[in-house]
Structures are given as structure tokens and as C-alpha cells.
Amino acid sequence: MIPHLVSAENGPVLELEQRILEAQPAIERWFRLEWMEHSPPFYASVDLRNGGFKLAPVDTNLFPGGWNNLSDEMLPLAVQAAMAAIEKICPEAKGLLLIPEKHTRNTFYLENLARLTQIFHQAGLKVHVGTVDEAITEPTSVQLPNGDSLLLEPLVRGKRRLGTKDFDPCTILLNNDLSSGVPASLEGLYEQYVLPPLHAGWTTRRKTTHFKSYDDVVKRFAKLIGVDPWMLNPYFAHCGNIDFHERQGEDCLADAVDTVLGKVRKKYKEYGIHEKPFVAVKADAGTYGMGVMMVHDASEVKDLNRKTRNKMSVVKEGMEVRDVIIQEGIPSIERLQEAVCEPVVYMMDRYVVGGFYRVHAERGPSENLNSPGMHFVPLAFDEQFNVTHPDAKPGTNGPNRFYMYGVIARLALVAASYELERTDPETETI
């Protein structure tokens, strides 16, 4: 399932594909050397936007849900990657405690948990799902659409360790992005591995920090393959001290929008791109596609109506928005059956293990697709990974395309690794 591409009009990304394929051994070695020095996040998903003239990550999720949206065929790759990850962290591990989000009435999310449980079970771990939801006071079996069930257990916190009743795991895997803060039960667990680390949660994480790291990564990578880093990187700016309700910080926002749009306009001119530049204004700490608006002109952020201000001021779990990222928007040229789509790549440890297209039939190419009404089309395995063909005409070969997606997504993965090192509260700064 390869989305329709208007090949003739979209030279640069096709050239990029060619260049990336030709440089495959050098690229893989480059990643290998990066991972010698830096630990990859335990898992991640990366949203990409393909504008035809550029291909770049726009969001990196370190607590990826949606594993159920990947095709069954990706499972062995995920299992193999999970084996590699576990072996490095806690090879003697018998047990893994999975801590999910609270929304246990969302069957899609429950399916995601079931899929993660299955991956780690097959990788050789006994998996229990322990929830921070205080409404769950005893083991509760919830039904999945396919007829299976999933057991949610209340957490049991000891003095130094966390588990569930009669279950003392080596590793605690968070599938909860800590948007509403770090629960007390997760603090001070020095005897167990907590993955991803607590500072990867949205309590402390900031998108602008991630994309600052990404700037560094992509600069070096672009040099390796000989392209303008902008091809792979959206411009961005940051505004702090925002209060949408109180109309506080509007000037900063308008200036930032203006600055980013100006830089984009210059690049569009340089490359002869006839698109209308826009930016995405997003909560700097937030996810689920909430707190996002698309802006084509600085004036638009000056007189926001109440509805928009309400929308922008609060993200997941009532967390208030104080910082925003103003990120260059990339109009998507990818289509599945006429609907606009964008690729999402899933990784475990350092490995690409699958992905899907996020498709939204009611959105335009310059809109946020991560919104109600979206659906997911798995990147089919045979198309996705199979065999890259260096000689295929650019833009005509699925595996080649997906290899390129995987490379760009892994650049964001390297950036996340840098970011987590830089923001680690336990790293002493000189």
C-alpha cells in the first residue's frame, strides 16, 4: 500500500530517496557509531511529513501507543528487537511490569496493551499490567474486541520496589507519558529499571528540547549524505510564559510565527516551491494531537477567539499550556485513496519494527491529521521491508520509500537519545 505520489512534481524527496539508498552502508554504519556512544530510548514512534520537497519528523513519542495498528507481520521484528533491548538492560529478568495510561475504557488502547504484552511475552518475560488508576483496587479483567481479555492489576508499592500482588519485576515499562505528573509510586525506585526514564515524561519533557537535539543530529547526517539539512528538518521557535486564557504572550507568539514563516519563505524561494508557508503552533509538552493549531500569518495569533484559546490552553489530562513550539508546517503530498496521510514509524531499541499511515479523509494537506476521524493503515510487511532495490526508479518502490522513512525516524530517535542525556536530572553538569 504505497500512497499515490505525483512523482514529476516532487523531485527533491525522490532524489533524497535515491541518495539515502546509495548511502545505505554508510548510513547504517553512522547509526551504529551513534549507538556506540548513546543509548537508544527503549521504544518510540515518530510522525513524519513528506512534502515532496522535504521529509521530516514533526513529533517524537517516547511512550508510543498504537502498537495494535501495526501489521501482524511486524511482530517478529518487534520481538527480536525486544529481546535485544531486554538482554542489555536486565538479561536475568523474569518479569516486566507494564504501566499503562488510565483510559481503560478505550478498547483501541487496550488492544495496544495486549499487543505490547504479547511482544514481551514472546521475548521471554512474564508481563503484568499494573495501573496507576486508583479506581482499580483489585485485579480486573477487561474484555478486548477480539474476545481475549486483559488483566489490569493495582500497583503494590514496597519500600524500595514496585510490583503487583506476588509479582516483583526487574523492569518497569511505562506506556504512560506522565502528562499528569509522576505518580508517587514511581518515585525512588532505585532497585528496578524504569523505562523510559521518568524525565522522558511530559512532566519535564519539551518538544523544543527534542528538536534542538534534532538540529545537531541532522546537521551531521545531512553532511554525510550531502543534502541541505532543511530537507530533513522543520524550522521551529519557542515561546514561554504563555497564557492563552489571559492573552498573555501573544506578542512573543506573533513574533515567533513571523520569524519562522520568514525563514520558510526564504527557503521556498531558494528552491522555487510554490506553496503557502504555514506553521504549527503546539503545546511544548503535550501529545494526542491536542493543543495544536495551524497558522498562516502572525496576525492570526493576535486575536484568537475564545474557542481556540480554550482549545490551546489545556492539553491531555488538564495539563495547562505555558510553553509552545512554533514549528514549520509541512504540507503532506501523501495520499491513500484520495485521503491525506502521513507515515508513523515505530521503533524498539535501535530498530525500526513497523509503522502505519495515519489517514484522515476530512483534512487537507496542511492540517493536523492527529484528530478524531483519523484511521490507520499498517505499512504492509511485504511492501515495507522486504527488499530495497537500489536500481528501482525513485518513488516507485515501496521498500525503498519505507527504508527512507525508517532512516529519518531513526534520526529523531538519535535526537531523543541526546535529549534524554541532556535532561537527565542525575547527570552532573560541570
Added chain:
Amino acid sequence: MIPHLVSAENGPVLELEQRILEAQPAIERWFRLEWMEHSPPFYASVDLRNGGFKLAPVDTNLFPGGWNNLSDEMLPLAVQAAMAAIEKICPEAKGLLLIPEKHTRNTFYLENLARLTQIFHQAGLKVHVGTVDEAITEPTSVQLPNGDSLLLEPLVRGKRRLGTKDFDPCTILLNNDLSSGVPASLEGLYEQYVLPPLHAGWTTRRKTTHFKSYDDVVKRFAKLIGVDPWMLNPYFAHCGNIDFHERQGEDCLADAVDTVLGKVRKKYKEYGIHEKPFVAVKADAGTYGMGVMMVHDASEVKDLNRKTRNKMSVVKEGMEVRDVIIQEGIPSIERLQEAVCEPVVYMMDRYVVGGFYRVHAERGPSENLNSPGMHFVPLAFDEQFNVTHPDAKPGTNGPNRFYMYGVIARLALVAASYELERTDPETETI
């Protein structure tokens, strides 16, 4: 593509499948702990025989050819495993020198080389194929059936390093089993990784040593899952100082055949198995299904006719047979479209990355299938690995079956690791 199984008649292996599935986390942890202490061979393939009442490896190949027989869908798993392997050995590597067998007119074998080249290319290495064939004196392009070509280069040996012209690799990967001895060009390479190590070649390797290691491995594993080790292990014996031409060693052979058949008979009686016991007499150092005969009675090895003696006395590349293994034969119950078949499992590093059925329409269930006329049916990816279903009725679910194959094959892989440690000439013995 799951071969037909007469389920009702073949209880024990179905029970085994069930038991292995239930113990999956414990089994994977068991392997993880093994690999903490022991390095897996770089790659391997294992021939299995499924008798319905037992499932066991009968041959472990440390220089596997036939990678071209695996389905395209397995490629990503092999690439991922190759990445993991390379990273451990020589993460900074740019180049890999692949040293093949000499039979460069065998297009199947050339396709195998092309597939291996592709795997390591995608894993991030520049691969050159350098041959020990002295007939190749300059870079020679050979045509593959699919229209691609493969470049064979003469080796260039420096004082301390081996490469090809203008190519100085970090790692040398042997796909040549050294049946005709270790070429001088491979001796004394202390600066480069030579994989598998030279003592894994048939110059020094012995099947009986392998199966002695396997005895140890399987004893512990059988205890873990609570089965009779015999379920997973063929009896065997060894005879040295054999000379088939001179009729030397026939008594030892007859005695050994008698002993093994006696032990098998006892087991058959214990389990109520109504099969006629037989043994495979094989060259203790040899491959390609050469130098193998099936024997149902000790008297058969006493008066071998000239043809059989000729057949048994020489294996690949004219290597003379001096040692033989007398191995319990396992009648195969597996069929593909009426033809007898046996599974062959491929591994890279510690990972199962694919496999196929070796099928021979003209052979019986108690015959050697590795002989002219055989063909290969890849284990289809979606069936092979996809999703194991612990609740599926034993014998009805492809992925469950293939998971079991993979577990038994990995037991042989662990045994090979022990074997290589024990036979390492550079290990000091106390």
C-alpha cells in the same frame, strides 16, 4: 504452508508443542542466560526431523548456504540480526569480506552469495566476495538467473591482513566450510575477525563432538520443560579408524549400530512406538548429505558392496572418511503434498531468521532427503512467525509449530557454541 500431520497418531510432539508454548517466557529467559555465558556462532542452519514421537536436530551447519531458499519476507529479520551481530564484533566496521565455496558454476550457490551480500549490505557493510579459487585471478563478474551479477575477486593477502584489491575489511565471513583444509591465506590473521573461527571448519570439526555438547544442553533443557531428553535428542555413537575401501573398522561399526538400535528399540518399547528402528551412518566430518547411509541392522554394514563403500569413503572435495557417527534415525512424519519433508531452520547470531522445508518426492520417511532431487519450500513468513496462539489446538497452528522448530534449532545452536569453546585451539586447557 504447513505439512500434513496425522494428529491423532502423533501425540507426543503435539504435547511437546503445547508444553513449549506454555513455557515460552521461561524458555526465552533460559536462552538469554545461555547467551550471557556463551557466544552464539555467527550463523547456522539446523536440519530437524519430526517423528511425531520425537523432534530433534540431526545436523548443524556452521557455514550455511541456501540463504536464497528463505522467503523474501525473512530478510528484515536477518538484517536486524546481522546488525546485532556486527555491532558486537566490529561496530566500526565498514567492510566485510565474504569467502565462498569454490563451486562458482552452481547458480543456486551464487544466489545464496547474492542474498548474503544483500543482508550485510542492508546491515550497513560494504561487502566484497573474495574467493580461494585459484582459477579466479582477476575480478570476475558472474551472471545470476535473475539478471543481476555478482563480482568474484581474487584474495589479496598482506603480511597480517586479508582483503581484495583496495579493500581492507574488518571482518572476514566464511561461507566455506574448509572441507579441503584451511587455505594458507586464512592462517595467522590476528588483526581481523575471522568468522566462524577456523576450527569450526570440517578440517577439525566432528559431528560427534557437536552431539556430545548437545547431550549436555538438551539434558538441562528437557528438565526445564519436563520432558524425556530423548524426545529432543537422537542417540549416537562414534567409530574411528574406519577405512571403507579396506573394510577396516567394520566390527566397530556393526557393534555401534547394534548398540544404538538396541537403545532405540528400548525407547520404542517404552513409548509403544511401532516403527522399525534405523540408524544413519554418516561421515563424522562432512556435509552436503554425502557419505550417509541408512542402516536397519548391524549385518548391513558387514558386507558393504563396492558401490556403497565408494560412496561412504569419500565426502566433499575428496576428503577421506576416517570417523563416522552412527546416529539414531528419525522417520519423518512431515509431508508437503505427499512428499516427505524435513524442516531446516536458519539462525543468525542468537536469532531464528527463517527456514524452509527440504522436500524430496522420491524418498521415504526413513531416508536421507539431502540428495539430488530435493527441493525447498520456504517457511512462509505469515505462517512462520506471525503470532503464536497458546490456546490453539496443538498441531493446527503454523506459528506455534515453527516456534517449536526454532526452539529445538536453538538448542543445537547453544550446543555448537559449547562445541566451539571446547575445541578452540587457543583456549588453554588445565
